[in-house]
Amino acid sequence: MPTIATKLIRWQTQHGRHHLPWQGTRDPYAIWLSEIMLQQTQVITVIPYYQRFIQRFPSIAHLALAPQDDVLACWSGLGYYSRARNLSHAAQIIRQDYQSKFPQSIELIQELPGIGRSTAAAIAVFAFGQYAAILDGNVKRVFTRYFGIDGYPGKADVQKQLWHKANACLPKKTANQSIETYTQALMDLGSIVCTRSKPDCTSCPLQHNCVAHQENCTDKLPSPKPRKQLPKKETIFLMLIKQNKILLEKRPPSGIWGGLWCPLEISTSENTIAYCQQTYGLEVRPLGNISPLDHTFTHFKLKIHPHLLQVVSPNDALLQKGKWMALDDALESAIPTPVRKLLKRVILTDLVKTNG
Ligand code: SF4
Numbered sequence: 359m360p361t362i363a364t365k366l367i368r369w370q371t372q373h374g375r376h377h378l379p380w381q382g383t384r385d386p387y388a389i390w391l392s393e394i395m396l397q398q399t400q401v402i403t404v405i406p407y408y409q410r411f412i413q414r415f416p417s418i419a420h421l422a423l424a425p426q427d428d429v430l431a432c433w434s435g436l437g438y439y440s441r442a443r444n445l446s447h448a449a450q451i452i453r454q455d456y457q458s459k460f461p462q463s464i465e466l467i468q469e470l471p472g473i474g475r476s477t478a479a480a481i482a483v484f485a486f487g488q489y490a491a492i493l494d495g496n497v498k499r500v501f502t503r504y505f506g507i508d509g510y511p512g513k514a515d516v517q518k519q520l521w522h523k524a525n526a527c528l529p530k531k532t533a534n535q536s537i538e539t540y541t542q543a544l545m546d547l548g549s550i551v552c553t554r555s556k557p558d559c560t561s562c563p564l565q566h567n568c569v570a571h572q573e574n575c576t577d578k579l580p581s582p583k584p585r586k587q588l589p590k591k592e593t594i595f596l597m598l599i600k601q602n603k604i605l606l607e608k609r610p611p612s613g614i615w616g617g618l619w620c621p622l623e624i625s626t627s628e629n630t631i632a633y634c635q636q637t638y639g640l641e642v643r644p645l646g647n648i649s650p651l652d653h654t655f656t657h658f659k660l661k662i663h664p665h666l667l668q669v670v671s672p673n674d675a676l677l678q679k680g681k682w683m684a685l686d687d688a689l690e691s692a693i694p695t696p697v698r699k700l701l702k703r704v705i706l707t708d709l710v711k712t713n714g
């Protein structure tokens with residue numbers, strides 16, 4: 359009977375994806391970048407970001423020498439910004455410790471910031487042809503269904519079982535089967551056939567031995583994450599406008615939106631106008647209403663109340679705290695998605711042009 363690897367390799371050759379921009383190369387930098395961008399993000403979203411990024415930073419050395427602000431600006435809109443900060447940091451380590459040559463050992467790759475076990479294995483497979491198992495979110499879904507493994511895949515004991523299966527399913531080196539094609543097959547199957555909802559089991563090369571398919575329980579596997587109510591937080595963004603420009607400040611390098619440009623943030627318990635006066639000696643007047651914006655992080659929900667205010671007194675101290683940017687320039691800067699949405703709302707109101 360053909361092994362799972364044989365079936366997958368055969369299927370990938372006929373039905374898999376062969377023309378993604380990061381395929382057909384052994385360049386570990388290109389492969390690393392695509393793997394990081396593809397974490398929590400769909401291929402269709404990643405493609406234009408990947409192309410722009412690789413054009414702007416064509417090598418590890420270029421990335422290592424680029425200011426982090428430029429890297430974040432190029433990443434802006436893709437979310438999960440720690441990925442971009444880690445890329446930048448890892449590129450600097452590769453430049454300093456490995457003379458800009460990507461390390462080949464999986465252990466060394468995994469020591470770089472932002473690279474976990476599965477990503478390290480994927481880079482080692484595609485760049486160096488090493489035999490190693492991957493286990494990203496899509497592959498976990500395929501294996502939990504195929505082997506009928508219960509329990510949330512994020513749990514340590516379930517992960518352990520899955521890694522065991524992932525290693526056991528690898529093609530045999532002796533059979534001369536392509537590890538690259540096998541690995542790509544798993545990725546493709548999870549992405550285009552064994553999808554989260556409504557998997558296309560009739561097109562799947564694994565259907566005859568798949569437990570979830572045979573037992574008609576594909577909707578139950580993988581087991582969902584145990585539900586936890588996310589805490590809710592609220593905050594005020596001071597959208598300070600002066601001469602058609604908005605004041606943005608760079609957030610500290612770690613934490614939420616680390617290193618990105620945002621409006622000044624204050625507690626909802628503050629009176630905005632009094633706060634500006636007392637904290638910055640700044641006279642402001644309300645410029646109009648922008649509706650609140652809800653944003654969900656992995657560990658809490660945030661309601662942002664944007665207060666659009668026109669500055670009517672000059673203040674140098676504030677100039678040092680942040681940067682006054684024209685709205686169009688701000689949209690091109692390293693800003694998080696909620697700020698981008700708020701700036702677009704401000705532009706739509708036209709209040710800034712008329713009064714700012
Ligand atoms: S048969 Fe269906 S559930 Fe099983 S691996 Fe294939 S697509 Fe997924």
